Amino acid sequence: MISLIQFQRGLSMAEFLERYGSEARCPRARYRARWPMGFRCPACGDRRRSSFRRDAQTLYQCRACQHQATLISGTLLQDTKLPLTTGFLAIHLLTSTKTNLAALELKCHLGVSYRTAWRLKHKIMQAMAA
Ligand SMILES: [Zn+2]
Structure with missing residues (x-):
């Protein structure tokens, strides 16, 4: 960003x-x-994810390694x-x-x-x- x-x-x-x-x-x-090209796991690069909400934000969880990312994590x-x-x-x-x-x-x-x-x-x- x-x-x-x-x-x-x-x-x-x-x-x-x-x-x-x-x-x-x-x-x-x-x-x-x-993720301009669609979701990509920041940890392993897998493209499959599920998402759920926690507190006020959406968490995106990698299906391969379970890494969780938010839209601002890593920024x-x-x-x-x-x-x-x-x-x-x-x-x-x-x-x-x-x-x-x-x-x-x-x-x-x-x-x-x-x-x-x-x-x-x-x-x-x-x-x-x-
Ligand atoms: Zn992953």
Whole structure:
């Protein structure tokens, strides 16, 4: 996901929301973004899966090795409990500003706690540097 957005620096906020807003809101769009060629197990590469819901999200379980994946597992938003739109917005803000956006500013934009903003910022910067 991060790489997807990195290629599109310079999008205006409106363009960004149009493009990624639906992906963040819509599980179908997210599924297509994650597995454009259909499901593929991140652990063994098998294409057969079953799915079930746990808490608020859908888990996809590989039929060959029982590995469980969600639409955000393996992405940098995996361990944040934030709504995906918030994560996308953070990535957008951090990748589209020329100056280094302070965590304090990020906190105001996203309406999250300073701690959350700080952690999110570091995660994103790390992913971008990798
Ligand atoms: Zn598997």
